Amino acid sequence: MKKRQMVFIFAGAMIAGAIGGGLLSPTAVSAAAKEIIELLDRTDKIQQTQKDTTTALTTNFAVLKTLIEQQSDSNNKLSTALAGVQKSVQDMQANSGAQLDSTSSQVSGVRDNLGDMQQRLSKLSAQLADIQSSLQSLDAKVSALSQPAASVNPNGGTTPGTTPGGAPPTPSGGGTSAPSSAAPGVTPPPSAQNLYDSGLHDISTGNYDLAKSEFQDYVKFFPKSEYASNAVFYLGQIAFVQKHYPEAVDHYSDVILNFPTSFKQGESRYKRGLTYIAMGKKTEGIADLRAVTRLFPKTEEDQLARTKLKELGVPLTAGGR
DSSP states (O other): OHHHHHHHHHHHHHHHHHHHHTOOOHHHHHHHHHHHHHHHHHHHHHHHHHHHHHHHHHHHHHHHHHHHHHHHHHHHHHHHHHHHHHHHHHHHHHHHHHHHHHHHHHHHHHHHHHHHHHHHHHHHHHHHHHHHHHHHHHHHHHHHHTSHHHHOOTTSOOOTTSOTTSOOOOOTTOSOOOOOOSOTTOOOOOOHHHHHHHHHHHHHTTOHHHHHHHHHHHHHHOTTSTTHHHHHHHHHHHHHHTTOHHHHHHHHHHHHHHOTTOTTHHHHHHHHHHHHHHTTOHHHHHHHHHHHHHHSTTSHHHHHHHHHHHHHTOOSSTTOO
C-alpha cells in the first residue's frame, strides 16, 4: 500500500510539472496516464504474489512442523523398540551361553563314548582271536584223546584223565568252589565298565545329577582304572555346567596334576581356563589358555584357546607375540 501511494505521488508530480510547463499535449497526458495505470496494475500483482507466497510459506511451515513432530515421535518409539530388542538379544546370548556349555558337555560325552567303544572293539577282537586259538588247541586235544591208542591202556590200567572208578578227577583245591568274598547283606559295586557307560549315557542326555553320582562311584571304586581320569574330567564338566566353578576347578586340576598321561590333559586345562574367567579370575584363565597353545599345539583345544584369547583381546604369549 505504501508503494502504491508513492507511485500516485510520483505520477501526480509528473503531470503537474508537465501541465505547468506547457510541455504536455492532451495525447501525451493520455499516454502517461495509461503507463501509470499499467504500473499500478503490476504493483497490485506483485503485492498479491507476495501475499500468496507468504500464505504458502506459512502453510508449508506448519506442515513441516507437524512432520518434524511426527518424526520425533517415531524416533522415540524406535529407540524404545531397539532397547527392547537389545535386551532380548542379551537375554538370548546369556541363555545360549548356558545351553552351549550344556551341549558341549553332551557332545564331549558322546565323542568319548564312541572312542571308548572303539577301544573295546579292539580288545574284543583280540579276545576273540585268543578264544579261537584256544578252541583250536582244545579241538586238537579232543581229537588226540578220541584216538583208540589214547583210550585203551595196554597194561590194563585206567585211561588218563579218569579215576579207577571212572569218575573225573577232583580239583586240586579239594573239589569245592571258592566262597564268595562279598559280605552278607552288602551289595557289591557294579562293574567298572557298566558304571562308566551309565555315567557317559546320563551326561550325554543331560541327566547331570545321576551322572555325577555314577562318576563319583567310579572314581571311588576304580581310582586306578584306565578311565578314572575321564570320570574326574566329567565331574568337572558337570560342575561347570551347574556353575559350581570352584568345584569344577578342583576336578580339572585333579586331572592336570594326578593324571599326566591322560588324553584329557589339554581339554582339562582349556576348561579350567574358561572356569577361571567365569569366576572373574582373568589372569589365571589367560595363563591356562596360553599354556594350552604352548603344550598342545595343532589340537582342537589349541584352536579354541586361540579363539578365546583373540576374543579377550590379549596376545598368545605374555611377551605380546
